[in-house]
Amino acid sequence: MSTFLGMPYAPRGVGHLRGEEPFPVAARAALGDTQLRRNLGKATRTIRAKRAAVVAELPDWEELRAAGQAIKQRTLAHLDHYLEQLESRVQEHGGTVHWARDANEANRIVTGLVRDTGADEVVKVKSIVTDEIGLNEALAGAGITAHETDLAELIVQLGHDRPSHILVPAIHRNRAEIREIFLREMADVDPGLTDTPAALAEAARLHLRRRFLSARVGISGANFAIAETGTLCVVESEGNGRMCLTLPDTLITVMGIEKVIPSWRDLEVFLQLLPRSSTGERMNPYTSLWTGVTPGDGPQRFHLVLLDNGRTAALADPAGRPALHCIRCSACLNVCPVYERTGGHAYGSVYPGPIGAVLSPQLTGVEDNASLPYASSLCGACFDACPVRIDIPSLLVHLRARHVEEAARSRRLPTAEAVAMAAASWVMASPGRYAAAQRAGRAGRALGRQGRIRRLPPPLSAWTAARDAPAPPAQTFREWWQHEHGNADGSAG
Amino acid sequence: MAARDEVLARIRTALGRSPAAGAPAGDRVPRGYRRSAGLDTGALISLLTERLHDYGTAVRRCPPSGVPAAVAEALAGRGARRVVVPAGFELPGLDVPGVTLFADDGLSPGALDAADGVMTTAALAIAETGTIVLDGGPGQGRRALSLVPDYHLCLLQAGQIVGIVPEAMDRLPPGSPCTWISGPSATSDIELDRVQGVHGPRTLEVILIEP
Amino acid sequence: MRIALFVTCLADGLFPGVGQATVRLLERLGHEVVFPQAQTCCGQLHTNTGYLREALPLVRRYVDVFEDCEVVVVPSASCTGSVRHQHAMVARRFGDEALARRAEAVAARTFELSELLVDVLGVENVGAYYPHRVTYHPTCHSLRLLRVGDRPLRLLRNVAGIDLVELPDAEVCCGFGGTFAVKNAAVSTAMLADKMRSVLSTGAEVCTAGDSSCLMHIGGGLSRLNAGTATVHLAEILASTQGAR
Numbered sequence: 015m016s017t018f019l020g021m022p023y024a025p026r027g028v029g030h031l032r033g034e035e036p037f038p039v040a041a042r043a044a045l046g047d048t049q050l051r052r053n054l055g056k057a058t059r060t061i062r063a064k065r066a067a068v069v070a071e072l073p074d075w076e077e078l079r080a081a082g083q084a085i086k087q088r089t090l091a092h093l094d095h096y097l098e099q100l101e102s103r104v105q106e107h108g109g110t111v112h113w114a115r116d117a118n119e120a121n122r123i124v125t126g127l128v129r130d131t132g133a134d135e136v137v138k139v140k141s142i143v144t145d146e147i148g149l150n151e152a153l154a155g156a157g158i159t160a161h162e163t164d165l166a167e168l169i170v171q172l173g174h175d176r177p178s179h180i181l182v183p184a185i186h187r188n189r190a191e192i193r194e195i196f197l198r199e200m201a202d203v204d205p206g207l208t209d210t211p212a213a214l215a216e217a218a219r220l221h222l223r224r225r226f227l228s229a230r231v232g233i234s235g236a237n238f239a240i241a242e243t244g245t246l247c248v249v250e251s252e253g254n255g256r257m258c259l260t261l262p263d264t265l266i267t268v269m270g271i272e273k274v275i276p277s278w279r280d281l282e283v284f285l286q287l288l289p290r291s292s293t294g295e296r297m298n299p300y301t302s303l304w305t306g307v308t309p310g311d312g313p314q315r316f317h318l319v320l321l322d323n324g325r326t327a328a329l330a331d332p333a334g335r336p337a338l339h340c341i342r343c344s345a346c347l348n349v350c351p352v353y354e355r356t357g358g359h360a361y362g363s364v365y366p367g368p369i370g371a372v373l374s375p376q377l378t379g380v381e382d383n384a385s386l387p388y389a390s391s392l393c394g395a396c397f398d399a400c401p402v403r404i405d406i407p408s409l410l411v412h413l414r415a416r417h418v419e420e421a422a423r424s425r426r427l428p429t430a431e432a433v434a435m436a437a438a439s440w441v442m443a444s445p446g447r448y449a450a451a452q453r454a455g456r457a458g459r460a461l462g463r464q465g466r467i468r469r470l471p472p473p474l475s476a477w478t479a480a481r482d483a484p485a486p487p488a489q490t491f492r493e494w495w496q497h498e499h500g501n502a503d504g505s506a507g
Numbered sequence: 508m509a510a511r512d513e514v515l516a517r518i519r520t521a522l523g524r525s526p527a528a529g530a531p532a533g534d535r536v537p538r539g540y541r542r543s544a545g546l547d548t549g550a551l552i553s554l555l556t557e558r559l560h561d562y563g564t565a566v567r568r569c570p571p572s573g574v575p576a577a578v579a580e581a582l583a584g585r586g587a588r589r590v591v592v593p594a595g596f597e598l599p600g601l602d603v604p605g606v607t608l609f610a611d612d613g614l615s616p617g618a619l620d621a622a623d624g625v626m627t628t629a630a631l632a633i634a635e636t637g638t639i640v641l642d643g644g645p646g647q648g649r650r651a652l653s654l655v656p657d658y659h660l661c662l663l664q665a666g667q668i669v670g671i672v673p674e675a676m677d678r679l680p681p682g683s684p685c686t687w688i689s690g691p692s693a694t695s696d697i698e699l700d701r702v703q704g705v706h707g708p709r710t711l712e713v714i715l716i717e718p
Numbered sequence: 719m720r721i722a723l724f725v726t727c728l729a730d731g732l733f734p735g736v737g738q739a740t741v742r743l744l745e746r747l748g749h750e751v752v753f754p755q756a757q758t759c760c761g762q763l764h765t766n767t768g769y770l771r772e773a774l775p776l777v778r779r780y781v782d783v784f785e786d787c788e789v790v791v792v793p794s795a796s797c798t799g800s801v802r803h804q805h806a807m808v809a810r811r812f813g814d815e816a817l818a819r820r821a822e823a824v825a826a827r828t829f830e831l832s833e834l835l836v837d838v839l840g841v842e843n844v845g846a847y848y849p850h851r852v853t854y855h856p857t858c859h860s861l862r863l864l865r866v867g868d869r870p871l872r873l874l875r876n877v878a879g880i881d882l883v884e885l886p887d888a889e890v891c892c893g894f895g896g897t898f899a900v901k902n903a904a905v906s907t908a909m910l911a912d913k914m915r916s917v918l919s920t921g922a923e924v925c926t927a928g929d930s931s932c933l934m935h936i937g938g939g940l941s942r943l944n945a946g947t948a949t950v951h952l953a954e955i956l957a958s959t960q961g962a963r
Contacts, residue, residue: 019520019521020517020520021517021520021521037902038901038902038903038904038905041902041904041905042904042905045904045905045908073541074539074540074541077537077538077539077540077541078540080537080539081536081537081538081539081540084535084536084537085536088531088535088536091522091531092531093518093522094515094518094519094522095531097514097515097518098515107682112510113509113510113511113513113514114510115510115513115514119510165705211702212702214702215702215705218705219705219706222706223620223706226616226706227616227617227620227655228616240681242681243681243682245681245682251692251705252692252705252706252707253654253692253705253706253707254705254706256650256654256686256706256707257654257706257707259650260650260651260654261616261651261654261655271514271518276531278676278681279673279676279677280536281676282672282673282675282676283540285672285676285687286540286671286672289636295689296558296635296636296637296689297633297636297637297638297687297689297690298689299688299689299690299691299692299707300686300687300688300689300692300707301686301687301689302650302684302685302686302687303684303685303686303687304684304685305681305682305683305684308643308649308683308684310613310649311643311649311650311651311684312649312650312651312684320514322514322517326514326517326518326520326521327521329517329518329521329522330520330521351890351891351893351909352902352905352909355905355908355909356905387768388897388898388901388902389902389905390895390898391858391891391893391894391895391896391898391906391909392766392858392895392896392898393858393862393891393895394858394859394861394862394863395858395862395889395891397862398862408803408807411765411766411768411804413768414766414767414768415768415769415770415811416768417768418767418768418769418770419768419771431767432769435764435767435769435772436769436772438763438764438772439761439764439769439772439773439775439776442727442758442759442761442775442776442779443758443775443776443779444758445755445756445757445758448727448758448759452730452731455731466941468942473900474900476899476900476901476903477899477900477903477938479903479907480903480906480907480910480939480942481907481910481935481938481939481941481942482937482938482939482941482942483934483938484732484733484934484937484938486731486732487732487733487734489734490730490731490734491725491729491730491731491734491736491737491738492725492730492753492755494734494737494738495737495753495755496755499753501755503752503753503754503755504750504752
């Protein structure tokens with residue numbers, strides 16, 4: 015498996031960071047899913063409006079963004095120090111810290127920890143990182159059932175499906191489908207279940223409450239981990255997080271190493287940035303903070319699993335590293351015109367959308383997700399929305415460059431595209447060659463009618479499939495200028 | 508090589524430096540954001556109450572001497588008869604016929620589930636976001652207590668209200684398990700229609716005590 | 719003022735009217751326009767497709783050609799954006815710090831057309847006449863990279879005879895995105911469909927913008943549909959004094 019500066023990538027064959035089809039192919043299929051288009055369009059439009067409203071309320075939003083960005087930069091610049099500090103604090107407070115180099119190791123660790131308790135089922139709080147590593151499948155392989163408790167993850171799990179959005183993973187499902195899934199898969203459901211969201215949520219509540227009250231092992235992710243104090247933080251809406259973090263006797267938290275933040279006071283920045291950016295609320299309903307083990311309150315056994323799985327590879331690329339600043343708010347997904355039309359599945363990774371297009375290829379190596387950096391028109395809406403100011407468009411261009419450079423290094427023969435790009439560059443590096451090419455291109459004028467060309471050969475046929483192309487004019491601008499002013503650059507010549 | 512050593516080594520290599528680089532110096536993070544809202548108590552009470560009402564949370568305001576009556580009214584209105592309270596929680600003068608306050612002495616989740624409600628104090632409240640924070644301090648109890656019962660009655664002192672999140676972080680002691688509550692639980696997972704009351708107490712009521 | 723024109727390869731080869739209009743407009747305002755004929759292309763297409771090494775000679779050419787000019791005008795927000803935000807980066811990627819600094823210096827004197835008119839020349843009424851219903855599409859590079867704000871609209875509002883109508887969902891990308899239009903043609907077309915719907919909903923005769931690239935994409939779609947609405951570059955409207963397109 016190839017590496018970036020010696021840092022291994024997230025391994026193949028485990029987890030969900032790679033799609034089965036390149037983005038253009040998957041996207042094209044998704045575009046034809048009218049229900050997805052409608053659901054997603056409505057959902058993203060709604061959240062955009064809510065987010066804009068609550069962000070506009072704050073007089074210091076830009077200052078918060080600047081602080082958030084700086085805190086993340088600082089954290090990554092000293093990541094080893096902060097992880098060691100976090101480990102010490104957690105251990106001092108009675109927790110155990112484990113380190114996992116990759117998804118397989120993390121799955122082994124978690125499976126072992128669950129086995130040690132003798133339990134054969136666990137309750138889970140939504141955690142994208144556990145989806146990333148394919149934890150549920152690994153646990154199932156060991157005879158351990160992982161019960162998802164987040165409503166959307168429950169819908170996805172019962173529907174034998176995959177999540178399509180970081181924040182609202184079941185956005186691709188409408189209420190009728192959800193009702194059907196519940197009727198089919200919930201053993202204890204009322205056969206007269208309607209499809210109003212309130213009824214569906216109530217069905218989920220009853221179904222899950224039994225599990226919560228008897229659960230012995232909980233598994234979660236973490237939004238933030240404070241190095242200074244050893245405190246972990248989970249931000250949620252439904253209360254299933256509180257249930258999983260509080261009632262079981264054993265809690266296992268899996269966390270990407272980039273989620274650590276330096277100090278207690280840094281949390282004040284992120285607890286303002288995250289809720290407003292993700293659900294468009296001033297504050298999410300429930301936030302839980304805990305440090306190790308507290309006698310008499312909550313789990314008496316706490317395990318923190320720190321996960322690499324390609325993050326050090328991203329860290330090793332200074333230009334690509336800002337992708338690790340992400341606080342998983344999904345604001346970029348909600349403003350992205352591409353994501354809005356294709357949904358998350360088309361990206362093939364649990365991290366879709368703009369941030370996914372720059373994070374997934376860095377975790378897996380660009381080669382395994384080569385189409386993702388190109389899944390963008392570089393419109394920049396994501397950068398404007400990002401609460402920690404990740405310059406996603408620049409990262410996309412950087413990853414496109416890495417793709418081209420890596421391809422050039424590993425191939426003996428260049429692609430047709432590379433040849434064309436090199437030729438164009440050669441031509442345009444010289445005004446003489448450039449003018450000659452313009453003259454030669456005028457032959458294309460014959461293809462046009464009324465100044466329009468309706469059909470071009472591949473690859474430009476992709477353009478003319480839906481759009482007319484302009485026919486070359488009788489005279490280029492520089493020919494017109496030369497006609498007016500001779501060879502002089504100035505008009506007064 | 509153990510995983511820990513390897514991951515740390517990878518990080519150091521990725522950052523291009525040696526292990527002994529030491530702790531980063533100072534805090535060069537630009538903190539131009541508001542550190543305090545600068546609101547007086549009256550404004551804080553007003554803003555918090557407005558935000559709590561937005562969440563559908565009933566707020567009863569009373570002086571310290573009026574607390575037992577306000578509690579009695581709330582519990583009677585709810586029809587709550589068996590209410591669990593944290594160990595050591597006392598409410599002298601509370602006289603509600605048919606209401607039993609029983610202390611949490613390590614009750615099982617099932618026993619908590621059987622209670623009609625829970626009553627606690629709070630650590631503080633944040634006006635701008637309508638947040639009540641519990642940190643396990645006196646009168647607040649362990650986290651399960653304010654999680655499992657379906658009704659939570661919270662006694663809050665006006666002096667415990669701060670304006671914005673940074674003020675809350677300044678006052679909360681790190682280390683204790685802490686729960687921030689901003690409105691009842693909700694989900695927008697079904698077609699983005701917000702549905703209130705999934706897990707956690709579906710009804711939260713606040714008694715705001717002003718001297 | 720002596721203003722150097724960077725016409726852009728797209729306008730030079732396919733939309734010469736945009737360059738001609740820019741010259742006509744600035745001369746009408748009393749300025750001298752020069753066209754350094756050694757210019758070719760800013761390299762944006764190469765840079766954005768990941769061919770940075772191939773973009774480097776184009777960056778060098780731009781810097782060589784324009785660095786002695788007092789001010790450079792570009793009738794394209796995306797090309798201006800590439801000059802301002804990408805040229806130095808490309809130079810640095812290949813270790814040429816000297817070129818990077820020169821690029822930054824030229825970039826500071828390079829202006830998109832509406833920036834030049836409003837900020838440098840201090841004019842918002844250019845004396846234009848264009849009696850048509852027009853809707854303005856703020857291209858992503860002008861909106862988010864250059865942050866031209868409402869400069870183009872202020873210029874358009876002062877055009878005599880114009881019937882300016884607001885474009886719904888104006889800030890949503892049209893779907894061009896350079897090679898994105900070909901590599902992800904399906905998504906590009908879907909975005910184009912929505913942009914065309916917005917344009918057509920205004921009843922405008924003309925859709926205008928500061929980028930020939932986006933206009934080529936939107937105009938190509940409208941033309942394919944025989945929609946009866948055309949695309950005209952901002953420069954051409956501002957240069958117009960007779961109302962003829």
